[in-house]
Every structure is written in C-alpha cells, then in structure tokens.
Amino acid sequence: MLSKSDIDNHLDSIPPIPKTLKDTLFQLNKGDMKKAAEIAATDRAFVEYLSAIVNKPIFGFREEIKNVHQIFGILGLSRSRSIVSSYYMQIMLPKRWEVFDFTNREFQDLQANLIIGWGKILNFLGIKDAEIEQSVVLIPGALIVCEMLFADIKDTIAILRATKQIGYDEILSKMSGMNLLDIVLQISKKWEFSEKINLFLREFMQDGKMDKKIIFLRLLVSYEMSKPYAIKSGLNDFFDFPMEFSEDDILKFNHIMGEMS
Amino acid sequence: MNPIYKNGVAIFYPNGFLDGNNATSILAPHDESEIISKKPEAVFVSLRKILFFNKKGMNYLAQRLNALKDECGAFVGFCDYDTKKYELILSMFQDGINFSLIESEDIVFLFAGTNNFESKSVIIYSDDNSQKNQLAISLIERKLEVKIAQNRQEFEKERKKFDFIVYNSYIGNIEKRVSISIRNSVVIYTLRDFLDSTIVDIFDMRYHKNSIKVGFRIFCFDATGVSSVNIHGANFLSKIAIDGAEFGVNIVICGLHSEKITEVLSQDLEDAGILIYDDLESFFEEKEMIKDVKIEADMSKKSIHIDKKIISILPNIIEVAVHTIEVLSGKKAVKTDVKIQELNIKNDKFIVSIVGIYDDVDAVFMLAMHRDDAKAVCKILLPEKFTDEELFYAFSEFSNVIGGKIKQVLKSLHIEIETTMPRIFDEVSEVQKLKSASKGIQANFKIKDRDMILFLSN
Numbered sequence A: 001m002l003s004k005s006d007i008d009n010h011l012d013s014i015p016p017i018p019k020t021l022k023d024t025l026f027q028l029n030k031g032d033m034k035k036a037a038e039i040a041a042t043d044r045a046f047v048e049y050l051s052a053i054v055n056k057p058i059f060g061f062r063e064e065i066k067n068v069h070q071i072f073g074i075l076g077l078s079r080s081r082s083i084v085s086s087y088y089m090q091i092m093l094p095k096r097w098e099v100f101d102f103t104n105r106e107f108q109d110l111q112a113n114l115i116i117g118w119g120k121i122l123n124f125l126g127i128k129d130a131e132i133e134q135s136v137v138l139i140p141g142a143l144i145v146c147e148m149l150f151a152d153i154k155d156t157i158a159i160l161r162a163t164k165q166i167g168y169d170e171i172l173s174k175m176s177g178m179n180l181l182d183i184v185l186q187i188s189k190k191w192e193f194s195e196k197i198n199l200f201l202r203e204f205m206q207d208g209k210m211d212k213k214i215i216f217l218r219l220l221v222s223y224e225m226s227k228p229y230a231i232k233s234g235l236n237d238f239f240d241f242p243m244e245f246s247e248d249d250i251l252k253f254n255h256i257m258g259e260m261s
Numbered sequence B: 001m002n003p004i005y006k007n008g009v010a011i012f013y014p015n016g017f018l019d020g021n022n023a024t025s026i027l028a029p030h031d032e033s034e035i036i037s038k039k040p041e042a043v044f045v046s047l048r049k050i051l052f053f054n055k056k057g058m059n060y061l062a063q064r065l066n067a068l069k070d071e072c073g074a075f076v077g078f079c080d081y082d083t084k085k086y087e088l089i090l091s092m093f094q095d096g097i098n099f100s101l102i103e104s105e106d107i108v109f110l111f112a113g114t115n116n117f118e119s120k121s122v123i124i125y126s127d128d129n130s131q132k133n134q135l136a137i138s139l140i141e142r143k144l145e146v147k148i149a150q151n152r153q154e155f156e157k158e159r160k161k162f163d164f165i166v167y168n169s170y171i172g173n174i175e176k177r178v179s180i181s182i183r184n185s186v187v188i189y190t191l192r193d194f195l196d197s198t199i200v201d202i203f204d205m206r207y208h209k210n211s212i213k214v215g216f217r218i219f220c221f222d223a224t225g226v227s228s229v230n231i232h233g234a235n236f237l238s239k240i241a242i243d244g245a246e247f248g249v250n251i252v253i254c255g256l257h258s259e260k261i262t263e264v265l266s267q268d269l270e271d272a273g274i275l276i277y278d279d280l281e282s283f284f285e286e287k288e289m290i291k292d293v294k295i296e297a298d299m300s301k302k303s304i305h306i307d308k309k310i311i312s313i314l315p316n317i318i319e320v321a322v323h324t325i326e327v328l329s330g331k332k333a334v335k336t337d338v339k340i341q342e343l344n345i346k347n348d349k350f351i352v353s354i355v356g357i358y359d360d361v362d363a364v365f366m367l368a369m370h371r372d373d374a375k376a377v378c379k380i381l382l383p384e385k386f387t388d389e390e391l392f393y394a395f396s397e398f399s400n401v402i403g404g405k406i407k408q409v410l411k412s413l414h415i416e417i418e419t420t421m422p423r424i425f426d427e428v429s430e431v432q433k434l435k436s437a438s439k440g441i442q443a444n445f446k447i448k449d450r451d452m453i454l455f456l457s458n
Helices: A004-012 A019-030 A033-040 A044-054 A068-090 A104-125 A130-138 A141-163 A168-176 A180-190 A195-205 A212-225 A228-233 A247-257 B029-038 B055-072 B083-092 B105-111 B129-141 B152-161 B205-213 B231-245 B263-271 B280-284 B287-303 B308-329 B371-377 B388-412 B428-432
Strands: B004-006 B009-012 B016-018 B042-046 B050-053 B075-079 B100-102 B121-124 B145-148 B164-166 B179-183 B186-195 B218-229 B250-254 B275-277 B333-341 B350-359 B363-370 B417-419 B423-425 B440-447 B450-457
Touching: A004 A141, A004 A168, A004 A180, A019 A033, A019 A044, A019 A068, A033 A044, A033 A068, A044 A068, A044 A104, A068 A104, A068 A130, A068 A141, A104 A130, A104 A212, A104 A228, A104 A247, A130 A180, A130 A195, A141 A168, A141 A180, A141 B004, A141 B308, A141 B388, A168 A180, A180 A195, A195 A212, A212 A247, A212 B016, A247 B050, B009 B105, B016 B055, B029 B055, B042 B055, B042 B105, B055 B075, B055 B083, B075 B105, B100 B105, B105 B129, B105 B164, B121 B129, B121 B152, B129 B145, B186 B231, B205 B350, B205 B417, B218 B231, B218 B280, B231 B250, B231 B263, B250 B280, B263 B275, B275 B280, B308 B333, B308 B363, B308 B371, B308 B388, B308 B440, B308 B450, B350 B371, B350 B388, B350 B428, B363 B371, B363 B388, B363 B428, B363 B440, B371 B388, B371 B450, B388 B417, B388 B423, B423 B428
Parallel strands: B009 B042, B016 B050, B042 B075, B075 B100, B121 B145, B121 B164, B186 B218, B218 B250, B250 B275
Antiparallel strands: B004 B009, B179 B186, B333 B440, B350 B363, B350 B417, B350 B423, B363 B450, B440 B450
16 A cells, blocks of 8 residues: 555655756746756756757657757747756656656657647647646656556556556555645646646546647547557556547547548 | 456457557557467457547457457457447448457456356347347357347337346357356356367366366356267366366266267266266256265365475465555554464454465465455455445455466466466355365464464465
8 A cells, every 4th residue: 555655755755856947947938048048058967858859750850959059949939948847757757667668768759749749739729828838748747656656566556457457546546545636736836837737737637627628638648648659568548537529629639640540 | 458357358448549550559469379378258359448440450450359269269359339439330341340349348248258147137139130139149048038129119118127238239250169157156168069179179177177276066068059079079078077086076067968969978978977967957956966065075175285385485475465465455464373274264254265376386375354354455446335246356356466466476486377266255164164274374464453364275
C-alpha cells in the first residue's frame, strides 16, 4: 500500500526549479526573447535539452539548430515557452524506467509530439493563449509520477494488471486515496504554475462537461498513447478518461493530425 | 500487448486508435506464442475503449486471430462494441466475415470459458436466420436455456425476462475443441466431433493434472456431441483413467451410445475403470458416488512426506506471499511460528485458497485468512459493494497474483514452475479432508490480532 507519507516523501524529493529555467521563462513571458536566450545559454544541460527537442524530426527543421538565440527565434514566443516549460519534466525524469518499458528519449518524443499536436489543434480552433498552450507539457508528468510511486512495488503492479483490467489511476486511488490528478496538481503547485493551468488540467483529467479543446486534447493524448512505442511500453491504457465526441470531431481530428494509414 | 486471462478466455483491451500502424503492436508475434502455450478456449479483442478504427487495423487483427484459431482451436473475434461500431464493422467486411463478433465481454463467456451458466436463460435475436441458429446451437451445447426471438418486436418485448440477451452478434465457426466447466466439484470436459488421435493435441493435460492436485477427484467427459470414437480416442481416455487411479481419480464418460463406439472399445474403457453413463443427468443423479469419492481421497491421506526441495523454497514463498499481502492490504503480517504438522485452522470465518505448483517442484500452497482480512487484500479487485461470490472470485484472483509472483521469484533462482488455477474453500472442514492437508509446513502469522496461515505441502 502507498501511504500519504510515502507520497509526501516522493513529492519532497522532487527538486526545485533551477533559477535559469525560472528566469528564462520570466523573460519569455515578458516577451524579451534576447534576454531569455542569454540566460538560457548559461546552463549547458538546459541548452543541450532544448537543442535535442528542437532537432527532433517532428519539428521538421533541415539543418541542426544548436544556438539558443536561433532556437527561440525559429520557434517564436509561444512555442518557446512550451518547450522551456517541458524542461520542468526533464528534471523529474527517473534514471531508469522500471514500471514502464520506456526510455527518457521516448519521453522526450512524447513531449515533442504533444507540443506540436497541441499547437496544431489550438491553431485550428483559433485559440491564442500562452498558458493553455504551455499546460500540455505537464500532462506527461503523470507518467513520471506513476513511475516514481510504483517503482518499489512494480512486480505487484504488473501481476495485478495481468490478472484484471485495472488502470494505474485506479490502483493509485485504491491504494492511497489520491489519484494522478491530485498528485500532478501538487507538483504544479510546488512549481508555482498558475491557477489557470491547474484549472485546465482539472478539466482535462476529470469527468464533466467537455468543450472542444478538451475533446481534441483527449483525442490527441489517446492518439499518442496508441502509437506502437506507447503500446510496447504498457502505456496504452494509461489515461482512462471518458470520451464523448461526434463523428465530425474525429474527422476533424484526423484532418489536423494528417490522415491515418 | 498482454491479454488478460479469465476463466480460460484471453481478452485484449486496446485503447484509443486502431489502425494499420499500431495493430501489429496490439497482437505482436511474441504475444501469439504465449497465447498458444496457454491454450485458451477463446481469444477476443475488446473494442470498448477504441475511439477510432479503420479496416487496415481490423484486418490485421482478424488475420492474426484466425492464425491463432488454426493453431490452438480457439474461438476468436471482437467484442464489446455498440450498435454504431457493429454496423461499421459489417459494412467494412461486406465480402464476408471470418471471425466472430460478440457484443459484450460477458456474452463471450456464454460461448467459451470455464464458467458454468447451466440452466440460465438467454434470448437471441439476429436479422440473419442462419446466424440465429448458429448462435442458438452453440449456446444450447453450453447447456443454456435458449429462446430465439422470431422478430424484433418479440425480442424487445421479451428481453427483460431473460438472464442474458444476445443480439448484434455474429458467430464465425466455433472450431472443434474441448471445453471445460465445473459442476458440484466435478470437472466436465465437453467433447465434439470425432474422438480420435487429435484429442492428444487439443486436450489440456496440464490443466487436468493440476485440477487433480488442487482437490478435484471426478472428471467427466461429456461425449454427447461426439459422432464416433476410434481406438486412439479410447486409448487416450483409458490412459487418463489409469494414470489418475493412484490419486483416487474417477473418470466418467457420458453420452456414448452404441452407434458411436464398438462394443470391444467400450469394454476396453470399462476395463480401464471408466464409468459409462447414458448422459450427464443420469450421472449427476448418482449423488452417493460423488460423495464416496471424497471419502476415498480422505482415507488415502497418510502417505505424504515433505521433501527437501519444498523446505528450501519455503522462505521465498513466504516472503513473496507476505509482501503481496502487506502491499495490498496496507496491514502488517507478523510471523509467530513455523512447524511441520497437519494443517491446523481453528477459525471457521476463514477463507482458504489452494494453488498447485508443479514442474521443477511439486507442491500445494494454501493460504488461509479471516474473511475481513481477505476483504482488505482484495480491496483493489472488488467493487464498492460486493457479494460473497464476488469476494471468492476476487480472492481467487488475488491468489493468482501470489502464484504469479512465486513463479517469478523461483525463476530467478532457476527453478521453473507452473501454477494451477486456485480452488477456493469457504469451509475449513472441507480443506482438512484433503490429502495435502495431512502433513506440510505451516507458517502462522498475525494480522493485528487475527490469524493468517500459509501452508505448503507435497
């Protein structure tokens, strides 16, 4: 069983946000891309991360981009903010994934795919909201949380799931009385994400009325979790939210993401 | 993706999107070999959590399911869909469907698996007449009481009166196989078509041997659906009967009339100690005989001895079991003593589960705990409100979890074992009658102030 204090201990072990990251984001929020790049450039690990993400094929750049000024310049303010925010997750990543058959590289791919997909969706819906765009990077945080909490009892979890069709969220809430959302929100609080982002995460993960952007975001996450790498990792049924959508929604979604084979 | 095995049926539960890109990951080649080794009666893909599917994805899965059908004779198809998805599938496969479509997972278990739905009522409706009949025949063979609705109106009017309803379903051919069910502690194997040399391939000998271990003593072959028996088929049954004799196992065969088997073969079966009955019902009327078999097993108790192998694996088994119990119940189990003795359970509020272990080590593992503790360890597996039956089922699932973990930990010590399905007893006196209970290693624990017992025997 996972007690409340076990969970608190795990949450306490999450490192605070590095100053460079905080300051970079602060400058980006102010709109000062030049200053943001200057601050970011002082942290080598951070620069390496940004360049690894931006040079993934999904971003579609032909030449390798290494320089932070260049990175922010090409991505523009809003997407730069998302990518900088996704570094939050990077500092929580486990050394080795044990509950899921997953790697940190795959985690980065997932982050990149969600950022790009979500950008396309918001663009399609005509929504221009930096915080909403940024909030997508927190969603994969739930995976890290699960990995962290279940690593010590991974055998029990694996055999439980082979015996019965039971999701991670359900196991977590039956064991501890807390669900994934509660924990993601606590992390978000610790990192001082805004109330607007928390509210959006709540809407995304909880039952209740869904507007178009929540429907599309859930479709996007389901789509990503249906990819072969996610199935192989045991993540296919990780997010188990209720789905209600029309045929038109799914057609539009397929259109946004490009046709399926 | 790993399927979930439940009562002899394997079900895959994919989520989200299903297309040509990811279908190969849902049913990958290594999943197939694992499934074949487990010989399930049915393999289904649940579409409940599928948001979008296309023909390429469905086609691939149908192809692989059919390959599994060829390999292990399983009943295969898709289940768990609404009318919209059903119609979409029909329109995708207008040239013909070579798999089955069963509208819900519960209904799959009517057609296959070890659950016994005998005498439950079911109403069937399909627009397609030949389908209507196929569905009905399959369910009658499974001993359900079937009504076929003549038209939609009748179906709508009558459906509430039945235990189950079957509609929006399509049945591909159910292949020849041996289905297993349990009634009054008797294991029933239902045979179909010819009883010949192919029985060796389709009969699950492991299941049979393990059922003997966990306390089943009567095995009944229902040959009502068999059209003829040849010498290979008869020899197979004789061999099973002779092999089982040392454990006090009784083999019964029902529904073999003179036109299906020659007198000589029939005589051979009787010489091997097989009891022959006209049909299942006339066998089950022999209540005394069923009772006597239990006593016979009871009398042969004394010959047990504990071998060194069991003692050497005991610490691992205890550690694994206790750890799992503590993780799932959130309570501490404190060991009080370990002794070689006869199984000794004083409390009648106990539930006992028995799992057979075999291959490199032969053993029987029993776990006995107070009902309230059983509820605590099964919390994750139970709905908020549950019946006794659901508790027993969850306890059996929980015992399966422990069995799986024992298998894993012994494997790391290079000891390969298999485990049987657990048999659950809610009457302690019944357990004490078992041969395995006469001598073993008993480890006593306290969960707060209540006892918990782990017992390991040959």
